[in-house]
Amino acid sequence: MNFQVRKQKIIEQLEQDGIIDVKEIAPLLETSEITVRRDLAILAEQGLLVRTHGGAMKVSLSQMPVSFAQKSAVNAEQKDEICRKAAAQIQEGDVVFLDCGSTVFRMCPFIRNLNIKVVTNSLPIINELMGSSVSLNFAGGEIDSERQAAHGKIAVEHFQRYRADKAFVGIDGISLKNGLSASSEKEAEITMAVAQNARETYFLCDSSKLERDRYFPFAGIDFVKHLITDSRASEGLLGEYRSRRVGMIV
Amino acid sequence: MNFQVRKQKIIEQLEQDGIIDVKEIAPLLETSEITVRRDLAILAEQGLLVRTHGGAMKVSLSQMPVSFAQKSAVNAEQKDEICRKAAAQIQEGDVVFLDCGSTVFRMCPFIRNLNIKVVTNSLPIINELMGSSVSLNFAGGEIDSERQAAHGKIAVEHFQRYRADKAFVGIDGISLKNGLSASSEKEAEITMAVAQNARETYFLCDSSKLERDRYFPFAGIDFVKHLITDSRASEGLLGEYRSRRVGMIV
DNA sequence: TTATAATTGATTATTTTTGAACAAATTTAA
């Protein structure tokens, strides 16, 4: 039995049971355990399954409960650097919009002792700032359980009812050519509502996302007045952005 | 059974019951208690649960301020009895308003597998039902950190935008003479908004609160069409309520 | 055919996971 056939059978079994065991499947494939392991390593590399100690499991099962906390831990150091700078822009008494991105979420520890008013559509932010000195206002509407945030018409209208001194928005992609882009229309919708009803909008974006486009472009680069990024961004790039009148805070 | 599978089962159980016990779950996972503890430690590290002495609990439960958790535990048995009956009134496909009381909160386990739409101003309810089969809609507005809920004009207007099949409202006090009464105006305001925009409103009230008045009366007894209470309520009292055309569900 | 490359299996060393024992800490009961 060659690799292709074994691959077939492994995937098949995985679809059926969700998990497989090296010891169990080796005789079924008429091969040794070490070969099975090698097969699994290859399939894991291709993203077709997730290795476990002693076997493998379906991708969907392994990723099921990815907590917000974990997502927010990706590139944690850069994000903290950005968030410290973002928080420094806020003054006591400000009314602040915060969007629902994982970067913005990390601003919480830096602002929880300020006497400000926060309007947000992010449940993790509300939970995090509950009981702090920040006065909270949640933008209601349909809840997206994946992003743990409200979205849609109602949420947009909620932001439009208020005027904020400052808004802080995480962005998925930005480039000189195509401006701002998002991974979903819903995100873009909220971003625009937030930005248009704040006196100053600060876009947060770690350096890895500079000059990267997402599938849904929704605003030109001229729309961006303040961009906060981390110190890993190249000097040349920063200069180019500045020449387009983007205020860079690095 | 390897770690990945155990992790699955632990999270599953946690979603279902809210808490788990090391002693109870160890045999279910076909492993020793020490291994379960190690698993829990890892999952706690990842923020997927919160460790307790002897087991673990859902993050959402632990984040509740003491006041709410304690309140929700007072008269727990009666409240569960009431909530089971309340949940039995709900049908698949219903749009349901839930208010922010600690009694109503306890309905969550009984409805999390229903295909319904829930509109609420309670953060604990949102956190509890997140990821369930219930479609969620949060009534936004100013957040009251003590009650962990939105209140005020915006929240009221939010409820007014929708029409629900059923509303479930906890009440602090009710009496034949003075009707419904609340401990605060804000609560009464939300209660009225919810009740007036639902086809049927069910008032939840454990028997200890019958014939007890609070400082702010806000609606006559005629306003109450359905009252759900526990079996400790005296027969005579129930009869009196029924004679005032209050539909009693005991 | 012969040389080369790819695949497989066996062996051994290393890593990971698990369970047991016991002291320390925490909770519960008196």
Next chain:
DNA sequence: TTAAATTTGTTCAAAAATAATCAATTATAA
């Protein structure tokens, strides 16, 4: 409050799984 019981952290050893290395087999191409 103190004493008893429970739970936990820590250390160590056993077991299981894996990676690494090398030899054997099979397939491929000149």
